[in-house]
Amino acid sequence: MKPFAYAKVATADEAAGLLKQRNTRVIAGGTDLLGLMKERLVEPDRLVDLSGISQLRGISATRETFRVGALTTLAELAAHQATPPIVKEALADAATPQLRNMATVGGNLVQRNRCWYFRSAEHRCWLKGGPRCLAIDGDSRYHAIFGEGECRQVTPSDLVPALIALDATVVMRTDEGEDSLPLAQLYVAPTARHRREHNVGDDDLIVAVRIGGDALHRRGAYLKFMERATWQFAIASVAVSAGVVDGRAQDVRIVAGGVANVPWRVKAAEDLLTGERIDDARALAVAERFVRDARPLRDNAYKVTVLRELVRRGVLRLRD
């Protein structure tokens, strides 16, 4: 690990001031950042430790809105009584208890991907400035089945698909002050000029995540597929939510993780369910539509099969 300077701050203002310095990164739980630093994939000169900013930690909930501070740990979020069930379900499968005790909500949103070429210090992959994605001719068993970008990494978070399925917004503090935008908009497929999985700047601060209004009362389910029973990033996951009125689905959200550069939605599949009764045939049709445009690599066609089944089961869970 490269030596670095370290400062612990007590307020967001203080943090924002320090973050203006060159090559400075924030650290919260550190569960991703420290691994990246040990592998020298990132080599900051300075770390600004946010863990002392108490205003950024904690959960407030009413019938109308649910707000979780960025420094709240995954364990705290999972344990809170007002946390929506679909989020709890996602967190139950996320990482391990030890990691959930350290990892924060804010850090989870901007964690880097787990592609083994990206994570290997010895490989200079496209995302790290190399000429091409190494997974395409290499071992692609865990890589993307959707999208057409140069890079085949996939979104690692369990929390993010669940939050997007509830139309969550993220509150950011930027140079221009506090700003709030739909969480889904943080995620963009990397481009040659912006080789990053999201558009949060190194000097931006995530303040909180908010879920509002009707979304809080939708039905939902989170399904995650792993090769072993626990402690693996999703091979594929799906968060499904909908309001169900008189047996018919509305406000349908189907968000898949682990299958594309960004949390993946297929509007046409959601439309197929909107206003319809949820039954076996409908669930299968929605699932088929969701994966119709998948373009797997050499080693990961099975992910299409798995994802289709997760979507089918997720949709059927809305009936319960």
Place this chain on the structure above:
Amino acid sequence: MAGRTRVVKTRSEFEGRVSEELALVQGRDLRAWPADAELREVGRERPRVDGVQRVSGRARYNSDLVLPGMLHARVLRSPHPHARVTRIETKRAQSLPGVRAIVHRFNEADHFAEEVRFVGDHVAAVAAESEAVADDALRLIDVEYDVLPFVVDLEDAMKDRSRAKRDDAQSRGDVRKGFKDADAVVDVTYRTSTALHNCLEPHGCVAAWDGDRLTLYESTQALFDVRSGVAEKLKLDVGDVRVLCDFMGGGFGSKLGDGHYTVLAAVLARRTGRPVRLFLDRHEENLAAGNRSATVQRIRAGGTKDGRITALEHLAWSGTGTEDGWVAGATGPSSTVYDVPNVRTEQYLVLTDTGPFCAFRAPGYVEGTFALESAIDELAERLGVDPLAMRKKCYARRDPQGDRPFSLKRLDQCYARGAELIGWSKRKVGGTPARTSHLRRGLGMATQFWGSAGGPPAYATVHLNVDGTAVVRSGTQDIGSGTRTALAQIAAEELGLELGKIRVASGDTDAPYTPASGGSWTTPSTGPAVRLAAADARRQLFEVAAGLMEVRPTEIRFSNGHLVAGRGGRKITVRDVLERFKNYTVIGTGARHPNPSDLRLGSFGAQFADVEVDTRTGFVRVVKIVAVHQVGRVVNPRNARSQVEGGVLQGLGFALLEGRVLDLPSGHVLNANLEDYHLPTVKDAPDIVVEFIPDPDARSNNLGGIGLGEPPIIPTAGAIANAIANACGARVRTLPITPPRLLEALRR
């Protein structure tokens, strides 16, 4: 036991290799305790004597050791699978504050090769004041490589004839005739992946010199082999090397001798005049600490409608990695397990430019048993015969390869008890439905044989102190399997003392010689020596007591910790006897006697698996494993069950999860960490039911029991693979059985 010392020839089997050597023994051996003997300690459930130390963090592992003035070493490793090291420039690294020594092939030519042969091969090593400084220094060493062609994939390497050589071939009968007599023949190819040990405690040591004498604190399964290996490489007398290992965090076969880290630590310590610590990190563990090599195995098996196997042919190719040494063959089970009249096996070793093979818990037999037991099930299915019935039809009453009687074989009882515990009678062809329509349940089983039974040379002494306590002194290492507890129980039994009065002082090459803790050798090699040493100490104690009690030694017996003379005679305690003599130590000695030469020794067992298969996603949940094994007398059933559970979990990992992933274009290991190399977690653990056949193996050694270290991992993968095939009708012939492989098999 004391007596005339003589040289005996001994024949023994270690990790599938049979060898003959000479050993020194004294006097006569004791007979094994009879089956109905009422034993106070041996065979009883006892918590580990060092359990509290281990779970409270007080047990000191060598990787925790900090010596005064100790330096930290790190190793620079090759980024190329095959290259010539043409130049090394260390000026920049040398000038980094805190760097004390750098070694490489241009200043320590004996310990570095000109050619690096795999990604992770050692190129240079740095000793510095801290690990961080040593790490930084590695990045400042400039190495010029002449990159050479390489092949990392086993099947790619098999295409190059110069890379494959035939290692072993066995045959009996006439396979061509056997296939002609068959009603059905299966001809199938199985594949297994390279498995990595991932011991919790990494490989490494702390090396310290005192003048010309070297002390190594090494994490090892084989103290005495580390001693001889390092002495040879550093041109030292064996007596000038002492190796110590008190507690050990897992080896599984990968720590059966000195490693490059041992020698480099010693060399750096000699150059700097300070102790040097060199332990690998997790990434290095997965590159340069050995592996169970990948295999390709072709099996042809023919059988008749009445369930007999008429012919069996097993050809196996194992990737060696780059070391030109021993690789455990996979064909052993096919020539030794069943009574098949016509058998032919051939084993090929294939050179790949990857990390070298090393022993891994029943090396070869785990891979070979998976293939053989899968093939038998496939043949049984083809013939419409129950797979267990087919195995019983070719039950070998005598060793089919050497035509000798077994010292003990209760495999039939393992089959019967296992079948009962798993509910084999409810097994249906095509499996059974489960909770929902996409889930299927199935049962499968596999047989285990393992020929290791321990042997000489192994020595121990037992010291009786004046306070009525005893010390068992024996070099052997406790690699986590409970050796210390087992040896204490054996000594307590023979001395008539309580377990708490026995201390086992082991893990030191300055103590009597014992063999490596591999090949399921520890208890059946060292245990009998400890028993003889304890009996010798007791004999001396009785002689002293006889004088005090004015009776003949033969009239004295033990009863509840007291020495009792004659019928209803005087009672005195051991302490009473010994306290008459201030500062006196009774020393008993014991040497392991040879194995019987006219018998085939070995352990048998059967495991039965109950699995649930998700036919839509290819996910397999192992619901239950029943493991019934025969190893003769079990010294401590509690520890023994724990060994079986560990073996089953490791076997489950091999069956469903584990496999090194190589990037073929670069030759790098992609999953060299515990996140991507998937070991089973506690959530993956099935219900594991363990039983042992209680009969002692009276002719094996004076304990009447042989080792259990390796047997439990042998049949697990085969049983699981067969259960999956039974559940859903899809046969996956490649391990691990991952969702993509199972989904593909389900589509066919």
